[in-house]
Amino acid sequence: MKSPFTRPLMRRATLGLVAAACLLITGCATGGRLGTTSAPTPVQEQRQAAAEFARLVESGAPAKQVAVLEGGNPTIAVLKTRRAGAETYVTPDGVTLRMRDGLLTGTAGLGNDIQNSDLAQVSALLRSRNGGVAERFQTFLTGEYRAVTRTYLCTISPQGPAEIDLATRDGQLRKVKTRLMQEDCRSLDQTFRNFYWLRGDRIVQSRQWAGAVSGMLVLRDLVN
Amino acid sequence: MFPTPRVLSLAVASAGFVLAGSGDGATARERLSFYGTPGLVDMPTAGVLPDGSLALTTAHYSPVTRNTLAFQITPRILGTFRYSAQGRLEFAGQDYYDRSFDLHFLLREEEGYWPAIALGLRDFGGTGIYSGEYLVASKHITPRFRVTGGIGWGRFAGRGTFDNPLGVFSESLETRPESSTRTGQFSAKQWFRGPAALFGGVEWAVSDQLTFVAEYSSDLYELESQIAMDAPSSAYNFGLTYAFRNGVDLSAYYLYGNAIGISASYVIDPNRPRSQGGQEAGPPTLLPRNTVAAQSWNLRQATAPTVPANAARDALEARLAAQSIRLLGYERRGDTLYAEVESERFNARAQEAGRTFRLMANTAHPSVETFALTLSNNGQRQTTITLSRRDLEALETDLEGGWHLLARSDIRDSVSTPRPREVTGAYPKFSWTLAPYLTTSLFDPDEPLRYAAGARLSAAYSPRPGLTFAGQLSQPAVNTIGESTRTSNSVLPHVRSDATLYAQGTDLRLDYATAEYMFRPGKDLFGRVSVGYLEAMFGGVSGELLWYPLNSRLALGVEINYAVQREFDQGLSFQDYSVWTGHASAYYDLGKGYKGQIDAGRYLAGDWGATFTLSRQFNNGFTVGAFATFTDVSYDDFGEGSFDKGIFIEVPLAWIIGRPTLRTVNQTLRPVLRDGGARLNVRNRLYDTVSPYRGAAVAASWGKFLR
Numbered sequence: 001m002k003s004p005f006t007r008p009l010m011r012r013a014t015l016g017l018v019a020a021a022c023l024l025i026t027g028c029a030t031g032g033r034l035g036t037t038s039a040p041t042p043v044q045e046q047r048q049a050a051a052e053f054a055r056l057v058e059s060g061a062p063a064k065q066v067a068v069l070e071g072g073n074p075t076i077a078v079l080k081t082r083r084a085g086a087e088t089y090v091t092p093d094g095v096t097l098r099m100r101d102g103l104l105t106g107t108a109g110l111g112n113d114i115q116n117s118d119l120a121q122v123s124a125l126l127r128s129r130n131g132g133v134a135e136r137f138q139t140f141l142t143g144e145y146r147a148v149t150r151t152y153l154c155t156i157s158p159q160g161p162a163e164i165d166l167a168t169r170d171g172q173l174r175k176v177k178t179r180l181m182q183e184d185c186r187s188l189d190q191t192f193r194n195f196y197w198l199r200g201d202r203i204v205q206s207r208q209w210a211g212a213v214s215g216m217l218v219l220r221d222l223v224n
Numbered sequence: 225m226f227p228t229p230r231v232l233s234l235a236v237a238s239a240g241f242v243l244a245g246s247g248d249g250a251t252a253r254e255r256l257s258f259y260g261t262p263g264l265v266d267m268p269t270a271g272v273l274p275d276g277s278l279a280l281t282t283a284h285y286s287p288v289t290r291n292t293l294a295f296q297i298t299p300r301i302l303g304t305f306r307y308s309a310q311g312r313l314e315f316a317g318q319d320y321y322d323r324s325f326d327l328h329f330l331l332r333e334e335e336g337y338w339p340a341i342a343l344g345l346r347d348f349g350g351t352g353i354y355s356g357e358y359l360v361a362s363k364h365i366t367p368r369f370r371v372t373g374g375i376g377w378g379r380f381a382g383r384g385t386f387d388n389p390l391g392v393f394s395e396s397l398e399t400r401p402e403s404s405t406r407t408g409q410f411s412a413k414q415w416f417r418g419p420a421a422l423f424g425g426v427e428w429a430v431s432d433q434l435t436f437v438a439e440y441s442s443d444l445y446e447l448e449s450q451i452a453m454d455a456p457s458s459a460y461n462f463g464l465t466y467a468f469r470n471g472v473d474l475s476a477y478y479l480y481g482n483a484i485g486i487s488a489s490y491v492i493d494p495n496r497p498r499s500q501g502g503q504e505a506g507p508p509t510l511l512p513r514n515t516v517a518a519q520s521w522n523l524r525q526a527t528a529p530t531v532p533a534n535a536a537r538d539a540l541e542a543r544l545a546a547q548s549i550r551l552l553g554y555e556r557r558g559d560t561l562y563a564e565v566e567s568e569r570f571n572a573r574a575q576e577a578g579r580t581f582r583l584m585a586n587t588a589h590p591s592v593e594t595f596a597l598t599l600s601n602n603g604q605r606q607t608t609i610t611l612s613r614r615d616l617e618a619l620e621t622d623l624e625g626g627w628h629l630l631a632r633s634d635i636r637d638s639v640s641t642p643r644p645r646e647v648t649g650a651y652p653k654f655s656w657t658l659a660p661y662l663t664t665s666l667f668d669p670d671e672p673l674r675y676a677a678g679a680r681l682s683a684a685y686s687p688r689p690g691l692t693f694a695g696q697l698s699q700p701a702v703n704t705i706g707e708s709t710r711t712s713n714s715v716l717p718h719v720r721s722d723a724t725l726y727a728q729g730t731d732l733r734l735d736y737a738t739a740e741y742m743f744r745p746g747k748d749l750f751g752r753v754s755v756g757y758l759e760a761m762f763g764g765v766s767g768e769l770l771w772y773p774l775n776s777r778l779a780l781g782v783e784i785n786y787a788v789q790r791e792f793d794q795g796l797s798f799q800d801y802s803v804w805t806g807h808a809s810a811y812y813d814l815g816k817g818y819k820g821q822i823d824a825g826r827y828l829a830g831d832w833g834a835t836f837t838l839s840r841q842f843n844n845g846f847t848v849g850a851f852a853t854f855t856d857v858s859y860d861d862f863g864e865g866s867f868d869k870g871i872f873i874e875v876p877l878a879w880i881i882g883r884p885t886l887r888t889v890n891q892t893l894r895p896v897l898r899d900g901g902a903r904l905n906v907r908n909r910l911y912d913t914v915s916p917y918r919g920a921a922v923a924a925s926w927g928k929f930l931r
Contacts, residue, residue: 033657033658034657034658034659035655035657035658035659036654036656036657037548038567038568038569038655038885038886039569039883039884039885039886040546040548042883045504046505048505048546080509081509081510081511081512083509083617083620083621084512084617084621086620086621088506088509090506093505094505094506095506096506096507096509098621100621105621106621107506108501108505108507108931109502109505109506110501110503111499111500111501111503111882112499112500113501113931115501115626116621116622116623116625116626117623138623139624139626140500140501141500141501141502141927142495142500142927143496143500143844144495144842144843144844144927145574145843145844145924145925145926145927145928146843147624147626147627147926147927149623149624
């Protein structure tokens with residue numbers, strides 16, 4: 001039966017489409033602006049970061065290979081500052097990684113970042129060679145701009161010796177003898193497993209958790 | 225050299241997961257009915273949404289369309305606005321559109337043997353086509369199977385009715401009075417009166433995604449079946465809902481034995497922006513103090529005689545500029561370094577402060593021990609934060625460093641702290657933007673969605689702090705708003721109802737052109753004077769004074785305006801109508817993000833009255849609110865709607881894109897815009913410009929201090 005209401009119905013459907021299109025236009029409008037800027041665009045921010053990165057590389061600062069385990073291309077993070085035991089690395093796209101004794105204590109720019117960490121117990125056990133149980137404290141920023149600290153209980157266990165390949169600064173691979181340590185962490189609602197390859201007391205390669213969104217980061221020292 | 229890094233890898237790889245992370249399917253979502261509220265198909269359940277959720281639903285079945293916006297105002301109160309169409313009216317040859325408001329109260333949560341119990345008022349104002357009240361109980365028999373049963377009055381009492389059981393209390397409850405209420409008035413005299421009927425149904429979650437629902441509906445669709453649809457041939461409705469992980473629900477229904485319907489809903493949690501923590505590049509990090517000491521401008525003149533005197537200030541200015549922060553003032557007194565900055569980038573003001581402090585520490589001479597930072601807005605000094613350099617150094621990488629830094633910082637009204645010397649070159653300041661724009665006009669019965677789109681040029685020039693000349697021109701490219709043929713039938717001065725006349729055509733128009741002075745008359749006091757073409761429909765003079773102590777929940781303001789109505793072409797000329805208008809305002813922070821506001825005074829049409837506003841603002845700036853204005857204009861004189869009211873939503877663009885920006889996306893939904901209770905739309909009202917910098921707001925955004 002041909003209803004006389006088909007036309008208004010179709011008009012309403014069209015309206016819905018127009019509304020959706022408007023939302024898209026508004027979305028696009030956020031990009032298509034000219035004029036004096038009040039905030040750097042992602043492109044400008046990246047250009048700034050790339051310039052700083054190039055400057056740091058040229059100065060010969062220490063660097064690491066970094067990759068998001070799931071689906072990320074590896075990139076390079078180069079040491080920007082070292083202060084009171086905390087090292088800050090930057091990538092060419094402006095993400096910063098904060099490390100202390102080879103352990104990832106914070107990130108910025110990945111989204112859902114770890115803001116700061118207290119990993120003193122983990123660090124001590126990794127270096128003790130025996131393993132054991134450690135508490136790991138990490139602060140996250142919520143969507144309401146509140147810093148929330150979570151506690152994880154972690155079991156650290158030695159996994160024996162392991163020979164791995166590390167990249168050198170000139171792009172070659174070099175075999176390195178290490179010992180592998182495993183860390184299994186658990187909170188009320190999150191679990192993750194980190195791996196550390198140590199050469200002496202130095203973590204030369206690792207797979208470390210960087211929060212629920214980024215998941216695992218793979219970090220490798222670049223050796224000379 | 226390094227192997228060439230592939231561009232973008234880290235940020236992009238993680239950004240891809242952001243949306244996926246925003247909808248965890250740990251607990252089954254509350255299903256939304258054809259009315260866009262927790263329910264079965266047409267009938268309600270006793271469910272509620274997670275606190276603060278905003279649910280958008282669109283539902284269609286043969287001539288009926290319902291678009292619903294529901295907001296979980298508190299954990300137990302759900303408010304709803306609905307715009308619906310029920311088909312074509314025979315006589316007018318146009319669709320019958322209706323706007324309705326609902327309230328749904330959770331009386332008791334499900335616990336032990338007890339079901340959840342809720343009470344609802346559907347369409348409690350408005351024309352009353354959906355008017356009905358219900359008391360409903362829902363109980364999970366198993367975690368995946370929920371049974372709902374309820375009793376309803378009004379529209380819910382269509383099928384299988386019986387005498388009102390409440391009649392035992394009063395005989396007057398047994399009959400429901402005729403709907404004598406005008407549009408927009410409360411229909412309280414009808415509530416819970418007249419015959420009642422029972423309804424009910426079941427929901428069965430087959431899996432985490434798929435839910436099956438069946439209900440017995442007591443609704444007879446009497447009005448709709450008179451005008452545009454076949455009468456229901458069955459009381460039973462069936463549906464299937466698929467819950468996508470990204471927050472979207474799609475449902476298909478078989479309704480009333482003769483129709484197929486579909487609905488889509490999307491639940492937004494304002495607490496979960498696109499990116500928690502933000503995707504902007506990392507913040508500056510503190511350098512060791514001896515590295516700062518070795519910077520050329522901090523070496524003694526003897527070893528670096530060529531360093532100009534202001535090199536440290538220039539270095540700070542350049543580093544701040546890279547963060548889109550403007551350095552306005554800079555002065556060292558003793559071992560304290562004073563700076564004044566302004567930025568249009570950071571919606572979390574603590575982030576602006578945190579980045580500036582670190583850059584101060586990275587440039588200031590090592591003998592500086594204290595930083596006093598003043599945050600300004602429009603050249604108006606707002607709030608000064610004082611922090612010791614040692615605390616900053618000690619806590620930057622501390623587990624709860626942000627929180628400890630807040631505890632150790634001293635936050636004051638800027639008026640009571642010394643003003644640093646103005647940085648040469650900070651003024652005059654000029655800025656401009658050219659961008660596309662889109663405006664909409666909703667709820668015209670002939671065409672519910674009208675819009676105009678085009679290009680917009682805005683510019684601002686500040687010769688000195690606080691004084692700004694600003695203007696904006698719009699050039700519509702397409703414009704359907706002005707095509708409306710409805711002319712105002714208002715008996716009041718046409719202060720707003722001629723909106724269509726203002727919107728006609730695609731000529732260049734001047735949105736505003738003002739000279740504005742923002743100043744601080746004293747401690748806790750803020751002042752504004754604006755002159756010129758203040759808004760699209762009025763020009764004139766506007767003066768405002770606001771009293772807002774730093775850590776006060778209460779703020780008080782007065783505003784006086786002399787407004788002259790502009791010509792419809794929005795050029796430079798004026799019409800004959802002019803009016804003195806103004807308000808005394810009280811703003812109160814009720815806690816937990818709830819804010820109340822009362823503005824009492826004289827409105828544009830010369831009517832006297834007050835506007836009541838209640839809103840809920842999430843810490844990230846996401847705001848949902850409602851307002852109503854009552855003036856000495858009678859409901860008859862006001863016309864359709866009886867009084868001015870509406871709801872508004874403000875979404876920070878930062879919430880959507882995951883990067884800091886001060887821009888917001890706003891929408892005010894008014895069922896109808898008339899001339900009573902209309903306020904002047906002057907720009908930069910003080911409470912809005914000042915409150916983000918007051919103590920509570922700065923502290924509330926402190927989580928971003930170290931970001």
